[in-house]
Amino acid sequence: MDAGIETAGASRPLGQDIANAGLFFRRWLANPLQMGSIVPSSPALCRRVVAHTKAAEDQIVVELGAGTGVVSRALLESGLKPERLFVVEIVPDMADHLRQAFPGINVIQGDARRLPQLIPQHYHGRIGTVIVGIPLVLLPLAEQRRFIDAIEGVAPGLGFILYSYCITSPLPWKKHGLRPKREAWTPMNIPPASVWRYVPEAKDRQT
Numbered sequence: 001m002d003a004g005i006e007t008a009g010a011s012r013p014l015g016q017d018i019a020n021a022g023l024f025f026r027r028w029l030a031n032p033l034q035m036g037s038i039v040p041s042s043p044a045l046c047r048r049v050v051a052h053t054k055a056a057e058d059q060i061v062v063e064l065g066a067g068t069g070v071v072s073r074a075l076l077e078s079g080l081k082p083e084r085l086f087v088v089e090i091v092p093d094m095a096d097h098l099r100q101a102f103p104g105i106n107v108i109q110g111d112a113r114r115l116p117q118l119i120p121q122h123y124h125g126r127i128g129t130v131i132v133g134i135p136l137v138l139l140p141l142a143e144q145r146r147f148i149d150a151i152e153g154v155a156p157g158l159g160f161i162l163y164s165y166c167i168t169s170p171l172p173w174k175k176h177g178l179r180p181k182r183e184a185w186t187p188m189n190i191p192p193a194s195v196w197r198y199v200p201e202a203k204d205r206q207t
């Protein structure tokens with residue numbers, strides 16, 4: 001992770017059973033579209049997500065669709081202080097699991113499409129990175145738009161990173177007015193996965 005994240009979690013005992021593959025698989029059986037994957041992301045993919053996550057000292061990191069917390073764990077192990085991590089997870093059982101597994105992080109059980117209502121106002125505009133683990137590629141354009149607008153509502157102009165199994169862009173970026181960049185790829189995931197960054201075009205032109 002980028003500079004600005006203090007090392008605080010180095011001695012933190014983060015259990016090996018965090019991934020909770022059983023819970024993940026049961027949720028996939030119950031709602032495959034909402035889960036988008038049968039198994040949690042691999043350590044190799046989590047490392048790549050963390051490598052492209054930035055946060056200055058006064059900023060938070062927001063993770064959407066935390067599942068059983070493999071990316072959350074990687075973020076904490078990289079030194080992100082628990083209180084600066086906000087995870088949003090729609091499934092109550094998974095949110096409970098996250099609370100138990102990672103004391104001190106901010107677990108919000110809710111629908112990420114309502115992000116502006118879920119993230120305390122105080123932190124709007126003070127977000128270093130938004131990480132999207134929700135399988136947006138499986139959604140129709142208008143539904144994707146709701147997530148993108150929700151992110152824009154709390155982090156204007158920032159954009160987000162999204163990991164996906166698609167070889168090409170998982171989002172129709174032109175239609176959404178986004179500029180895409182494939183930041184990383186790993187074959188060490190089932191299936192192989194990429195980390196994409198999307199930035200609103202207007203903001204991108206200024207930088």
Ligand SMILES: C[S@@+](CC[C@H](N)C(=O)[O-])C[C@H]1O[C@@H](n2cnc3c(N)ncnc32)[C@H](O)[C@@H]1O
Nearest residue numbers: 035036040041065066067089090111112133134
């Ligand atoms: C592919 S899994 C990713 C889980 C985990 N981040 C990982 O990498 O293994 C997608 C997660 O997004 C959650 N999710 C789906 N729709 C959501 C929504 N509208 N709001 C919040 N979470 C959602 C699912 O419950 C699931 O846990």
